Amino acid sequence: MGVEIKVEKINAWYGKTQALFDIDLDVLANHATALIGPSGCGKSTFIRCLNRMHETLPGARVTGRVQIGDLDIYKGTSATQLRRRVGMVFQKPNPFPSMSIYDNVAAGLKLNGFSNRKQTDEIVETALKSSALWDEVKDSLHKQSGASLSGGQQQRLCIARALAVQPEVLLMDEPCSALDPISTGKVEELIFQLKSKYTIVIVTHNMQQAGRVAEFTGFFLLGRMIEFDKTERIFTNPSDKRTEDYVTGRFG
Amino acid sequence: MSNQAVPHPSFGGPEPDSVAREQVKTAANPLLGFSGGEGADTAFRFAMLACAVGVVALLGLIVYQLVTGSQLSWHTFGWKFFGSSDWNPVEDQFGAFPFIYGTLVSSFLALAIAVPLAVGVAVFITEMCPGWLKGPLSFTTELLAAIPSVIYGLWAIFVMVPLLRIWVQPFLARTLGWTGFFSGPPYGIGMLAAGIILAIMIIPIISSISREVLTVVPQNQREAALALGATRWEMIRIGVLRNARAGIVGAIILGLGRALGETMAVTMVIGNRPEIAKSLFAPGYTMASVLANEFSEATGDVYLSALIEIGLALFFVTIVVNAMARLLVWSVTRGLPARSNA
C-alpha cells in the first residue's frame, strides 16, 4: 500500500544556482498529487529530490528533510534502498534497448539480486497487467525488444518496470509529454487505477491532466511552491494571484 | 474531480495480482534488504580508478624501463652518443648518428610523398566525391591501415623493390641524377624504397584524421564562400582548408610519428647499413631497424644499454611529436577556433 510523504524545507542547488527554496509539502497516501508550473519552475527537480535522483547529477546538492512512510530518506537509508521503495517514471520512455520486454520488467528484480525464476514470472505478468500492457505483449515477451514498442507502449512498459519492484510511491515526471493523445489517455486511466495501491506524485505541464488525475495540486513558480490545495480549488478558486494567472493562461 | 467513489475496473482478470502481490511481498522483502549499495559502489569505483591509474602507470613503466636501461650508455658516452657515427660493438664504441639520420631522412621522404596524396584523398572524399562513393572509399583507404607491417615489407621486397630497380631508379638517375640525390647503382633496396613504403603506410592515418578535421569545418564557412561566387575549388581552398589548417598539420605530424617508429617494413627494404650518403639510392639504417636487428643479439652490457638508449630517444621523439599533433587535432575537432594566422 502507499505511504504518505512529508517534506520539510527542501532546498536544492545545481552547482551555485539554487533551484528550490524551502519547499514544504504533505502528500496523502493512496492519492495522486500533481505538481504544475511553467518550465524551469523546479517541479521536476522537486520530485527528483523525493527519490534522491537529484544528487546523481554532477554538482547537485539538497538540504532539508523528507519523510516517506517511516523512512527519513536523507538520513537512515541509502539511495538505492530508498529507490526500491519509490518508483519513478520519466519524461521520455526509457526502456533498456538491449533487453526483451520480459527482461525490461524484470530488470529491477534481477539487477537487485532477486533470482527466483517462478516468482519473477508472476511479478512480470502482474506488473504488465497492472500497466495494462499484458494483452498487447503477452505473446512476444521474450522475442521482442523493449525498444521496438510504440511510444505509448514503451511508457507503459516503463511503468510496469517500476511497479515490478513493488514500490510504495510512484513518481511520474511528465510521463505523457512525449506521447500522442490516445496513449496519453491510456496512461492517465492507468494512473487513476494505480492510486488505490500507490501514492502517486505526478509532474505535468498540462493543467487539464492535473485536473483529470489528481486530487491535490501544487503550483510551482521560480523554485518556490506558491500554493497547494485540492485540485478543484486550485483551478476554480485559487488564493494566490499568481496561481490564478497561471491556471487561467495568462503566462507560462 | 473526486474519484474515491469511482469503482475500480478490474484489469487483467479476477484480481490475480493481489494474490501474487502477497506472495511477492514476502519473497521480495529479502530483495529489499539486499545490500551492495554504497560499499560495493565505492569498491567498484576504486577498481575502475585503479585501471585508469594503471594506464598512466604503464606509461610510467615504459619511461622507467628505458631510462634505467640506458643509464650505462648515457654515463659512458654522454651527448656524444647522438653525434658520433662510430657503431662498433666489437670495441664497445657506440654512436647513434647514422640511425638518427636514417630515421629522419626516411620519415621526411615519406611525408613528402604521402602528404599531397593523403590530403588529396581526404579532400576528395569529404568535398568532391558523390555520396554513394564516400563509404566504400573511406573503408578501403582505412583497410590500408589494417595490413600488418610485415606484410607491407614482404610485398615491398618482392614487388616494389624490383620495380624500383628495373624502372624507377634508372629513370630518376637519367632525369634527376644531376641533383646528386638520385645517383649511384640502382639496388632497389635503400632509402628511397624505405621512404616509399613508409609513405604508403602512413597515408591512411593522415587522410583519415584530415577527413575528421575537414568534416568539422562549419557548413556556414563553405556557404559563405559559395555565396561570394566561389567555384567549388575556391570554396575548398578558402572556406575549408584554411579553417582546417591546424588540424591537417596535426594529422601530418601524427603521420610523422608513425613513420619515425615504423620498424618491420623499413627494416626489410632499407639495406641496414649505418652509412650517411647523399643519394637516396644508397642503403641506410634507422633507429627502429637497428633495434629490430641487433637487440636480441646484443651481448655486452654497454651494447644493450646503447640500444636501449636509442629506444629511449625514439620514444622521446615520438612522444613529443604525438603530443604536439594531438593538441593540434584537439584544437580543431573540439570546436575551439583554430588560429587562422598560425
Add this chain to the structure above:
Amino acid sequence: MPNSVRVLQISLRRRVMDRFMTALAALTVLLVLLPLGAIFAYLLYRGFGSISWAFLTQIPKPVGEAGGGMANGIVGTVLILGIASVMGVPLGIGAGIYLSEYGQNRFGDLVRFVADVMNGVPSIVIGIVAYGLVVLRQKHFSAIAGGVALAIMMVPTITRTTEQMLLLVPHALREAAYGLGVPRWRTTLSITLRTATSGVVTGIMLAFARVAGETAPLLFTAFGNQFWNLHANQPTAALSLQIFNYAISPFDEWHRQAWAGALVLIVLIVAAVSAVRIAVSRGTLAGVR
C-alpha cells in the same frame, strides 16, 4: 555555381582551375588505391599459390629440405594473442569505464592524453619494455613476454573506444536503472556496458587486429621457435616472426612460405574479427537502435 555573364573571362579560368583540382584529387585517390590493390592481388595470388595442407599442419623443415609449414607459428600467434587479450582487455575496459563514468576531471583528462600519446609509442619500444619487464627477470624469451608487449599496445585503443561507446549510451537509461534502486556499479555493468556491448567489442577487435600482425615487439620477447611449443614461458613461434625471417632469407621455398603465412595471418585476423562481431550482434544488436 553563380557564373554571371559579365565575369565570364575570369570565370573560365576559374572553372578550368576547379576542374583541374577535382581531377587532381581524384588522381590521388587512384594513386593510393593502386598499391592497396597491388598488395591484395599479390597476396592472394602468391598466398593461394603456396598454401597447402602441409603448410597448415607441419612445423618448419630444416634449411634445404622442401615442404614443412608454419603450424607452430599459427598456434603460437593464437597463444600470444590470447595472453595479450586476457591482460589487456579488462584493463582497457576498466579504464574506459572510469573515463566515461567518473572521469570528468583533471585526472580523467590526463588519462585520456596518456592513452592517446601511448597509441603513438613505436611498437619496437614496447618490445624493449616487455624485454626488461619479463625476459630479463625470467632469463629467457617467452610467449608471456610477447603477450605483455601486445597487451600494452592494446590498452590505449580499448580504453578510448570503450569510453566513447559508453558516452553514447543515453543518460536516461542510467537514470532508469537508478530509479529502480539498482546500485551504480550494477547499472554501469548491466545497463551501460551491456547497451554499448557491440561498440565496445568493435574497439577491442580494432585493437586486436592492430596487434595481431605485429612483429617488432615479438622479436625479442616471444623470439620465435622452429619447433612445437605450448609452454607459455618458453620461446614461442609466431606467424609474423616467421614471415619476417622467411622473407629476408635467400631461399625461394621460404619465400613461398612467407606468402602463404601472410595469407593465413590476414585470414586469421579477418576471421577472428568477424566471428566476434557476429557473435555479438546475435546477442545484443536486436535491441540497440
